[in-house]
Amino acid sequence: MENTIVNFIVENIFLFLPVGLTGIIVTLFLYFTGKKENIEQNEDVVFDEWFLPKIRVNILVLVYLFIWIVLIMIGVFSDFVIPTVIGGTIAVIPLIATMLVRCRIKKSKVT
């Protein structure tokens, strides 16, 4: 069987166990001894938008688009065209998902 990360951790369980157990005990202590505040949390998710000429862009979408463009460029210039096109097409899904949600919000605001 291949040596996976899981196998590696099992083989070195005496390294991981003390660290893991200490962390779990401290987490339980912090959780059960913590004072809880009575603050109403109903912050809505609003992301900042940057105004480019004529276009309003969500900062996270802009960052994702930047990563996507640079990766496509690297893929194409390193003669890895077909996998880049396939991977690039799949990687567009997050952009489409956020754009569809935005369109839905705009539509519901109009109606």
Added chain:
Amino acid sequence: MFFIDFNQNFEEAGKFLSLFIGLIAIVWLVLVWYSYKKYGPKRTIIYFLPIIIATIFVESAGVASGRYVYPGYFIYLSVFNGAVPLIIILGWSVNLFLFMNMGRYVVSKIYQQRNVVQIIFIALAAGLLGLCLDLIEDPIAHHNAWWVWKGSIAGIKFYEVPILNFIGWFVLIFFMTLATLLIERSRFTENRKVLLSITSISVTGTLIFIAHAAISKLFFLAGLA
């Protein structure tokens, strides 16, 4: 057990590696600055530090297990003798912040109730969105030798990258998003949330380990990995 190493041999650096490092560095700085301005220092620590610590362990275990290596980078961090580039660790924190917030944006407009179910949906969405980017990033990384997998690894691969790697991406982003949002939305004080976010890595790490081990076993039994 933990050390920092500076690489002097850049001849082994893959094609376009400096461009890739520059990309991650710029994006990381922009997102940390954005998070600091919008959410403040404590929330920024909650969003970025736990995933950095968690991935030092996960990636270092991956390298030490002999499955892959990261040649040609400048600064390496290591636990268990598995050297992982600093920029890869920072890249993971970019992944978590970016996909957790994109997932939150998408899910909160479809399912408005702020409860545990919404958090699970957000974590699922974050994992899936992260997986989409990974399907372009990892094959390019492998092709350009920024990240080299051992050739003998069996099972289904997507352009030489084993399928279990993609499962690992999903599992890691899913559980880290889940933990981060549960802590963020808890009613503890901000200082307590920061402490919990760091110590709870052990709990989240155990869950990631169990989930990944179970999925790996299923894949091995089915002959897919």
